[in-house]
Amino acid sequence: MKEILIRKFERMGISKKVISAFKQVDREYFVLPEWKKAAYEDSALPIIAEQTISQPSTVVLMLNALEVKEGMKVLEIGAGSGYNAALLSKLAGKVYSIERIKKLAEFAKKNLKKAGIKNVKVIHADGKKGYAKEAPYDRIIVTAAAEKIPNVLLKQLKDEGVLLMPVGPAYGQELIRVRKKGKDYLYEKLGGYVFVPLR
Numbered sequence: 711m712k713e714i715l716i717r718k719f720e721r722m723g724i725s726k727k728v729i730s731a732f733k734q735v736d737r738e739y740f741v742l743p744e745w746k747k748a749a750y751e752d753s754a755l756p757i758i759a760e761q762t763i764s765q766p767s768t769v770v771l772m773l774n775a776l777e778v779k780e781g782m783k784v785l786e787i788g789a790g791s792g793y794n795a796a797l798l799s800k801l802a803g804k805v806y807s808i809e810r811i812k813k814l815a816e817f818a819k820k821n822l823k824k825a826g827i828k829n830v831k832v833i834h835a836d837g838k839k840g841y842a843k844e845a846p847y848d849r850i851i852v853t854a855a856a857e858k859i860p861n862v863l864l865k866q867l868k869d870e871g872v873l874l875m876p877v878g879p880a881y882g883q884e885l886i887r888v889r890k891k892g893k894d895y896l897y898e899k900l901g902g903y904v905f906v907p908l909r
C-alpha cells in the first residue's frame with residue numbers, strides 16, 4: 711500500500727527528499743487504532759475532537775511547496791496527529807508545532823514518541839499568535855484554513871523565509887505561498903484545497 715502511494719507521489723513530481731521523509735515515517739502511528747488498515751489509503755482520516763489527519767498527497771504537496779532544507783527551524787500551526795510534524799522532522803533541523811486542542815497536543819506528542827521522533831516540540835497554544843519564543847523561522851506551515859494570514863505569523867518569518875497556508879472560506883481554500891524578501895512579501899497561489907478551520 712505504501713508503495714502505491716510512493717509511485718503516485720513520483721508521478722505527481724514530489725521531490726526525492728519529501729518522498730524519502732514519507733518513507734521514513736509510518737503513518738500507522740498517527741491514526742486511531744480503528745483506522746490502522748486505512749493508514750496508506752490516500753485519504754484524510756478522522757482523529758479526535760472532530761479533526762482529521764490530512765490526506766497523504768496533500769501533505770506531500772504542501773511539504774514539496776515549503777522547500778524545507780536541512781537544519782532549518784520550522785513552525786507548524788495545527789499539530790493534529792503530529793504526522794506532518796514527523797515528516798517535517800526528517801527534512802528540517804527543529805520543528806515547533808502548535809495545537810489549540812489540549813487532547814490533540816497530547817495525542818501528537820504520544821504519536822511522535824511512538825515513532826521515535828525527537829526533534830519536534832509540540833506546544834498547546836493558540837497558533838494564530840505564532841510562537842514568539844523561538845521566532846524567527848525559516849519556514850512556517852499552517853495546516854488549518856482561515857480567511858486571512860495572521861500578521862504575526864508573517865512577522866515571525868526570517869528574511870528569505872517561506873510561509874504556506876490555505877486561505878479562504880470554510881468550503882474551499884487556495885493554498886498560498888508567501889516569500890519574505892527584505893521588506894517585501896511575495897504571494898503565490900498554488901491551487902485549491904479543503905482544510906479544517908483555524909479557530
Ligand code: SAH
Binds near residue numbers: 761795814836837
Ligand atoms: N497537521 C495535522 C493535521 C491538521 S488538522 C496532521 O498532520 O495530522 C488542523 C489542526 O489545526 C487541528 O488539530 C486543529 O485543532 C488545529 N488548529 C485549529 N486552529 C488552531 C489554532 N488557532 N492554533 C493551533 N492549532 C489550531
